[in-house]
Amino acid sequence: MFLTYPITSPIFLFLTYPNPLQDNPAYSVVKQYFVHDDDTVPQKVYFESDEVNACIVTCGGLCPGLNTVIREIVCGLNYMYGVKRVLGIDGGYRGFYAKNTIALTPKSVNDIHKRGGTVLGTSRGGHDTSKIVDSIQDRGINQVYIIGGDGTQKGASVIFEEIRRRGLKVAVVGIPKTIDNDIPIIDKSFGFDTAVEEAQRAINAAHVESESIENGIGFVKLMGRYSGFIAMHATLASRDVDCCLIPESPFYLEGPGGLFEYIEKRLKENGHMVIVAAEGAGQELLSDSMHSMAKEDASGNKLLKDVGLWISQKIKDHFAKQNRMTINLKYIDPTYMIRAIPSIASDNVYCTLLAQSSVHGAMAGYTGITVGLVNGRHSYIPFHRITEKRNKVVITDRMWARLLSSTNQPSFLSAKDVIEDKKEEEPPLQLLDDEVCSGDNNLVNKQN
Numbered sequence: 001m002f003l004t005y006p007i008t009s010p011i012f013l014f015l016t017y018p019n020p021l022q023d024n025p026a027y028s029v030v031k032q033y034f035v036h037d038d039d040t041v042p043q044k045v046y047f048e049s050d051e052v053n054a055c056i057v058t059c060g061g062l063c064p065g066l067n068t069v070i071r072e073i074v075c076g077l078n079y080m081y082g083v084k085r086v087l088g089i090d091g092g093y094r095g096f097y098a099k100n101t102i103a104l105t106p107k108s109v110n111d112i113h114k115r116g117g118t119v120l121g122t123s124r125g126g127h128d129t130s131k132i133v134d135s136i137q138d139r140g141i142n143q144v145y146i147i148g149g150d151g152t153q154k155g156a157s158v159i160f161e162e163i164r165r166r167g168l169k170v171a172v173v174g175i176p177k178t179i180d181n182d183i184p185i186i187d188k189s190f191g192f193d194t195a196v197e198e199a200q201r202a203i204n205a206a207h208v209e210s211e212s213i214e215n216g217i218g219f220v221k222l223m224g225r226y227s228g229f230i231a232m233h234a235t236l237a238s239r240d241v242d243c244c245l246i247p248e249s250p251f252y253l254e255g256p257g258g259l260f261e262y263i264e265k266r267l268k269e270n271g272h273m274v275i276v277a278a279e280g281a282g283q284e285l286l287s288d289s290m291h292s293m294a295k296e297d298a299s300g301n302k303l304l305k306d307v308g309l310w311i312s313q314k315i316k317d318h319f320a321k322q323n324r325m326t327i328n329l330k331y332i333d334p335t336y337m338i339r340a341i342p343s344i345a346s347d348n349v350y351c352t353l354l355a356q357s358s359v360h361g362a363m364a365g366y367t368g369i370t371v372g373l374v375n376g377r378h379s380y381i382p383f384h385r386i387t388e389k390r391n392k393v394v395i396t397d398r399m400w401a402r403l404l405s406s407t408n409q410p411s412f413l414s415a416k417d418v419i420e421d422k423k424e425e426e427p428p429l430q431l432l433d434d435e436v437c438s439g440d441n442n443l444v445n446k447q448n
């Protein structure tokens, strides 16, 4: 199930240093517990604490929990392994060669988990791998912790390859991040729960506004460029939403079975309604006049047109033209507010486990890996497995069916569309064990 690339072959790996965790009072009590057959507790570590010179970098868009991960890497290295030298890279990948580093200590990071954003700053794309590895080499860095989304993890993979090409003994470990929760293989990405929680406030506001006025419509636009997980979960959690629009589910406005018809029906039944749209929903419907000049951002992500504003205007125009019903539409766009906040308690715990998992992995000598929960188990995953595709809401799955039955919205699909959609579904994922459990180079990780 667990997969990794140790820095050197296991022979060298096991001729290294005793694991300081064995003498750590916090972990000594764990010895009394049962250790599962699938678990391995490293007796040895690859790095001696004194020789570790670690660095942490955050890249891409913000996500609740970034500061918690930074804090817990610094504290985990220090408290569990006695590592004193940890550097922060300022402003994303380019900071490796374009800026000064920031010294990170348990004291300096003590309170940062209470703040949104990242204390290290961030940036997108446009970096030079060779210069980054020069900087790692020149500074004598031997553990690199990289927190970021799929673009960042792709960058981490290239950095790892370059480090390997130069024969450097440097562990490169990724901690995947995105509020969109669309990273494959892992159970969930950190920050997602916080974003869904914060989205409730916008939905509540939309509900209060809409029910306070005749034929009120509250329209909320949420993040979700390619995947509608935030919108779907926020809708299911709220129960006040009458219609949820996501990128994976095509819809149309006019005619029988369309959005306008449903709005009219809902307003006649209830007098008000709430619509939630993920930002990537209905992009194919938007007119050419709204095309952005640039097609992609610096990370290579598709730049979207504002579907919230567009549909809101279309709804207003439609009902004005019909002259049958006067509607009152309030548009709420909390886009950045749901990710620029500190993480909630459950995300804080998750961030802590991910950070500690990354520290254990790097100390044990694993490299070229990203950490994550897989079926509830803390796992080390090669970079390429989490960057080769994106998770999407499967609209022929039960979760979307639950949503449809909660909102009572039309599926906007004909029977033919459902068959087509099923055909396009990917074959079930191969079990990770099939591929990796047989190799000598694979180690398993026991997490506490």
Ligand code: F6P
Pocket: 060, 061, 062, 149, 178, 179, 180, 223, 224, 225, 279, 297, 339
């Ligand atoms: O990838 C996460 C995400 O939150 C997307 O949902 C959103 O489209 C994107 O980031 C926006 O980020 P930025 O405006 O920083 O490019």
